[in-house]
Amino acid sequence: MQNQIPDLNEIIATVKRIAPFIHRTPVLCNQTIDRISGAKIFFKCENFQKMGAFKMRGASNAVAQITDAQKSKGVTTHSSGNFAQALALAARNFGIKAFIVMPENAPDTKRQAVLDYGAQVITCASTQKAREEKVEEVIAKTGAIFIHPYNDYRVIAGQATAAKELLEDVNDLDFILAPVGGGGLISGTALATTYLSPKTKVIAAEPSNADDAYRSIKAGEILPSINPDTIADGLRTSLGDKTFPIIQKFVHQIICVEEQEIIYAMKLIWERMKIIVEPSGVVPLAVVLKNHELFSGKKIGIILSGGNLDLTKLPF
Amino acid sequence: MQNQIPDLNEIIATVKRIAPFIHRTPVLCNQTIDRISGAKIFFKCENFQKMGAFKMRGASNAVAQITDAQKSKGVTTHSSGNFAQALALAARNFGIKAFIVMPENAPDTKRQAVLDYGAQVITCASTQKAREEKVEEVIAKTGAIFIHPYNDYRVIAGQATAAKELLEDVNDLDFILAPVGGGGLISGTALATTYLSPKTKVIAAEPSNADDAYRSIKAGEILPSINPDTIADGLRTSLGDKTFPIIQKFVHQIICVEEQEIIYAMKLIWERMKIIVEPSGVVPLAVVLKNHELFSGKKIGIILSGGNLDLTKLPF
Numbered sequence: 117m118q119n120q121i122p123d124l125n126e127i128i129a130t131v132k133r134i135a136p137f138i139h140r141t142p143v144l145c146n147q148t149i150d151r152i153s154g155a156k157i158f159f160k161c162e163n164f165q166k167m168g169a170f171k172m173r174g175a176s177n178a179v180a181q182i183t184d185a186q187k188s189k190g191v192t193t194h195s196s197g198n199f200a201q202a203l204a205l206a207a208r209n210f211g212i213k214a215f216i217v218m219p220e221n222a223p224d225t226k227r228q229a230v231l232d233y234g235a236q237v238i239t240c241a242s243t244q245k246a247r248e249e250k251v252e253e254v255i256a257k258t259g260a261i262f263i264h265p266y267n268d269y270r271v272i273a274g275q276a277t278a279a280k281e282l283l284e285d286v287n288d289l290d291f292i293l294a295p296v297g298g299g300g301l302i303s304g305t306a307l308a309t310t311y312l313s314p315k316t317k318v319i320a321a322e323p324s325n326a327d328d329a330y331r332s333i334k335a336g337e338i339l340p341s342i343n344p345d346t347i348a349d350g351l352r353t354s355l356g357d358k359t360f361p362i363i364q365k366f367v368h369q370i371i372c373v374e375e376q377e378i379i380y381a382m383k384l385i386w387e388r389m390k391i392i393v394e395p396s397g398v399v400p401l402a403v404v405l406k407n408h409e410l411f412s413g414k415k416i417g418i419i420l421s422g423g424n425l426d427l428t429k430l431p432f
Numbered sequence: 433m434q435n436q437i438p439d440l441n442e443i444i445a446t447v448k449r450i451a452p453f454i455h456r457t458p459v460l461c462n463q464t465i466d467r468i469s470g471a472k473i474f475f476k477c478e479n480f481q482k483m484g485a486f487k488m489r490g491a492s493n494a495v496a497q498i499t500d501a502q503k504s505k506g507v508t509t510h511s512s513g514n515f516a517q518a519l520a521l522a523a524r525n526f527g528i529k530a531f532i533v534m535p536e537n538a539p540d541t542k543r544q545a546v547l548d549y550g551a552q553v554i555t556c557a558s559t560q561k562a563r564e565e566k567v568e569e570v571i572a573k574t575g576a577i578f579i580h581p582y583n584d585y586r587v588i589a590g591q592a593t594a595a596k597e598l599l600e601d602v603n604d605l606d607f608i609l610a611p612v613g614g615g616g617l618i619s620g621t622a623l624a625t626t627y628l629s630p631k632t633k634v635i636a637a638e639p640s641n642a643d644d645a646y647r648s649i650k651a652g653e654i655l656p657s658i659n660p661d662t663i664a665d666g667l668r669t670s671l672g673d674k675t676f677p678i679i680q681k682f683v684h685q686i687i688c689v690e691e692q693e694i695i696y697a698m699k700l701i702w703e704r705m706k707i708i709v710e711p712s713g714v715v716p717l718a719v720v721l722k723n724h725e726l727f728s729g730k731k732i733g734i735i736l737s738g739g740n741l742d743l744t745k746l747p748f
Contacts, residue, residue, distance in 0.1 A: 423706035
């Protein structure tokens with residue numbers, strides 16, 4: 117296992133390693149959203165990624181690096197949804213078994229997708245503790261290798277490749293924004309940006325109803341997410357001991373938004389861009405729309421992290 | 433006014449005429465939908481067109497060709513929604529007034545968009561007769577020039593440019609499918625395909641609940657749509673005396689689908705492609721999914737006609 121913060125060479129190696137398993141996703145713009153925000157926004161469309169989210173990058177990079185002996189036992193993780201699907205599909209791509217622990221409040225669409233990718237789903241209560249205990253059970257029973265959904269340098273290096281592509285496609289961004297849940301995407305985004313475009317400020321976008329990252333950075337220590345109740349279901353997780361220091365060092369600011377602001381941003385993207393982005397993915401746009409004084413007139417990259425959600429339970 | 437069926441030169445001239453006002457839209461594919469359908473499908477994404485539908489092509493071509501004297505009076509039309517928006521935006525692009533007659537059951541989102549483009553909206557009952565009478569009133573009052581939403585060779589030439597682009601991007605299609613309402617898009621599609629790829633069969637896709645085109649072709653005369661009640665709100669209109677003969681001569685077959693089949697196709701596109709397509713736009717995919725024996729193993733182009741709908745009134 118990779119045991120240090122990924123450097124530029126490691127991210128470049130990751131790009132090559134995962135290329136057969138992921139899409140290079142498009143970057144889209146929208147005139148109306150630019151007019152409303154007063155900024156020039158470049159949307160990196162990870163909702164069009166394989167299995168519908170950036171998580172495929174990190175999962176593929178982790179599975180690609182486990183040993184053949186480990187592969188024979190299969191892999192396991194806990195996830196509210198997107199990493200579950202990503203690990204299931206990555207495992208299928210390598211012809212190995214996957215045992216996925218999912219909280220009982222995960223969207224049905226995501227649970228079904230995991231099953232469709234041929235993985236075994238094990239349901240648990242929706243707390244961090246319940247997830248971790250259930251994974252321990254699975255490991256004891258199957259010998260499967262645990263792949264953490266974000267607190268793993270291989271996963272972080274994989275997630276970094278989305279920002280790397282965006283920075284190759286668009287020069288001179290003033291800001292790059294990504295949502296923060298457990299911190300895998302924002303850590304990877306911050307590392308790639310620091311290495312490739314050091315003048316670009318990295319902003320983490322977080323729901324106020326799951327503001328553990330905001331509180332943790334303020335406190336200087338990891339504070340867990342307590343009963344997070346946000347529509348952005350991918351962002352209910354807490355930071356890990358690998359993502360927290362990266363965020364401390366390389367992320368310029370964490371900005372929070374309310375539920376209604378997330379829903380407004382989601383409707384705006386759906387109506388104007390005609391693309392489907394899940395609530396977690398629109399949180400950065402909500403941050404930009406809320407903070408005109410900071411973002412007006414700026415050139416901004418936003419990572420639309422995913423597009424998986426239950427279409428029968430929309431907030432509008 | 434152009435008074436004959438557009439030939440290839442006219443369509444080429446149209447491409448040049450409307451280029452400043454439209455997007456060249458992307459062509460997307462989806463592995464899962466290919467697997468389910470057994471075909472290889474190329475989706476021409478007119479949902480990403482300016483104002484969200486192919487109608488912008490025909491409206492721009494018509495407005496570009498009216499005289500300066502006519503421009504001073506403005507333009508008018510009747511439309512359930514997308515042509516209304518298209519004419520409103522085309523009029524704004526040319527700095528002229530637009531008076532748009534909309535049936536009372538048009539989606540709110542479409543009505544609001546027309547207002548946002550600066551046009552005046554006049555509401556009428558949702559019958560063909562009521563629409564036509566109201567437009568006559570508007571013309572009498574304002575002197576505005578009537579632009580028919582589909583029964584106009586300039587509009588048909590504009591709509592033909594979508595298929596022309598698709599045929600340039602993808603060679604050797606076995607079939608090309610477009611929805612049929614009033615017949616503007618399918619007429620343009622059939623003309624472009626006949627000129628540019630004569631071996632490709634043109635199929636019109638129609639809701640069974642608004643099957644006037646199917647019945648008209650069978651009867652050999654235009655039979656109007658009687659109280660059409662379909663979720664595909666853009667396809668409730670009846671054929672015109674310009675579109676009917678083109679369809680008779682150049683469209684290979686009209687195939688109908690049921691409401692539940694339309695909804696299934698819509699959900700499949702939303703979930704798998706992460707793009708928003710309105711019910712009218714997915715009718716061709718519903719046709720492909722329903723007719724495996726005809727389409728299995730074939731290379732198929734589908735025009736996803738638009739992406740405008742009321743997100744608060746989804747069928748799933």
